[in-house]
Amino acid sequence: MVTNTNSQQPDSQVRCFNFTSTFTRKQSMNLIKTLAMAATLTAATALSSAAFAEAAKAHDHHKAAAGATSATKAMPTVDADMTNAEVRKVDKDAKKITLKHEAIKSLDMPSMTMVFQVKDAALLDKAQAGDKVKVKIIQEGNAYVVTEMQTSK
Ligand SMILES: [Cu+2]
DSSP: OHHHHHHHHHHHHHHHHHHHHHHHHHHHHHHHHHHHHHHHHHHHHHHHHHHHHHHHHHHHHHHHHHHHHHHHHTSSSOOTTEEEEEEEEEETTTTEEEEEEOOBGGGTBOSEEEEEEESOGGGGSSOOTTOEEEEEEEEETTEEEEEEEEEOO
16 A cells, blocks of 8 residues: 555656646747747848838839829820920931930930930921920930920920
8 A cells, every 4th residue: 555655656746747847848839939930020020111111212212203204294285105305405417406304114214314316307496405395205226216396385
């Protein structure tokens, strides 16, 4: 009897210890999982805020571009192919015009000042340096050609 009790005592202690140990391990596993999850969330949050910052930047840029477009659209006659430009120099003999133009989406060209050929010298009849114009520009091989020009007021 005594032997039996004695033998049971350590056994239940062991079992109890095992249980505690298992429980503790489970708890620490949960803790690790929680920590890992928190780390993942933090990383995700950091990533998404970085992405958000990028998106915000892109959006700002887009907004600026859209603003320029809507300014164009506020003008009376609107042609999507027309680009706002300012005449810098007219060379009728060479059939060339220097324009400071806004970005030309269809040609994937940013705003700049450059020399264009004109399709017809008559386009230059009314153009003078300093004029604000709307131009239609097409690409012909390596050359950019002004095919239409309107004075914009
Ligand atoms: Cu250009």
